[in-house]
Amino acid sequence: VQLVESGGGSEQAGGSLRLSCAPSPWHITNYSMGWFRQTPGKEREGVAAIWSSRSSTYYADSVKGRFTVSQDNAKKTLYLQMNSLKPEDTAMYYCAADRLLGSWFWASPSAYRYWGQGTQVTVS
Numbered sequence: 001v002q003l004v005e006s007g008g009g010s011e012q013a014g015g016s017l018r019l020s021c022a023p024s025p026w027h028i029t030n031y032s033m034g035w036f037r038q039t040p041g042k043e044r045e046g047v048a049a050i051w052s053s054r055s056s057t058y059y060a061d062s063v064k065g066r067f068t069v070s071q072d073n074a075k076k077t078l079y080l081q082m083n084s085l086k087p088e089d090t091a092m093y094y095c096a097a098d099r100l101l102g103s104w105f106w107a108s109p110s111a112y113r114y115w116g117q118g119t120q121v122t123v124s
Contacts, residue, residue, distance in 0.1 A: 001028055001114040003095045008119030015085050015123075021078040021095030021116055032100045033078045034058075035069065036109060037091035037121075044094065046107025048080060052099065058106045062088075085123045092118045 007019040021033065034049030048069035049058045057069050068081040078095055096112035105111035 001025070001031070001097055003097060003114055003116035005093070005095050005116040005119040008093060008121045010122040010124065011085050013085060013087055013123055016081070016083045017085065017121060018082065019080040019093055019095075019119060019121075021080075023076050023078075023097060026075045026077075028076055028097070030099050031076075031097045032103075032106065033071065033076075033095065033097045034106055034112065035078070035080045036094045036096055037089075038094070039091045044109045046109070047093070049106035050078065051103050051106070056103060058103070060107065082121070085121075087123050089121060090123050091121060093121050094118045 002024045004022045011017050030052045032052045035047040036044045037047050038044040047060050050069050050071050066084045070079045095116040097114045098112040100111055
């Protein structure tokens with residue numbers, strides 16, 4: 001599985017950005033997908049994820065109410081709508097995918113085998 005991210009960039013505080021992650025092949029089944037972010041010198045942290053059945057979504061406390069994760073039903077493309085951006089949201093954002101053993105693993109980087117190349121988000 002290959003993941004291709006897009007949509008990062010620079011934005012002012014209070015603004016919005018939308019990230020996309022397209023899986024290849026797109027007809028993957030029973031995969032959960034998530035967004036992580038990382039800043040230099042810090043561990044990669046889970047931001048949001050969607051369970052394979054698309055029945056549940058998960059968010060880090062720091063982004064609840066501001067970020068929304070969603071997935072295109074047909075092509076499995078994963079999105080992260082980021083509103084009310086803050087300077088502390090500045091990071092490299094990564095998309096991840098795998099068949100998780102349980103939803104409680106959503107924020108654990110080690111639970112995912114497949115990763116995108118990352119896209120930079122800078123908020124000033």
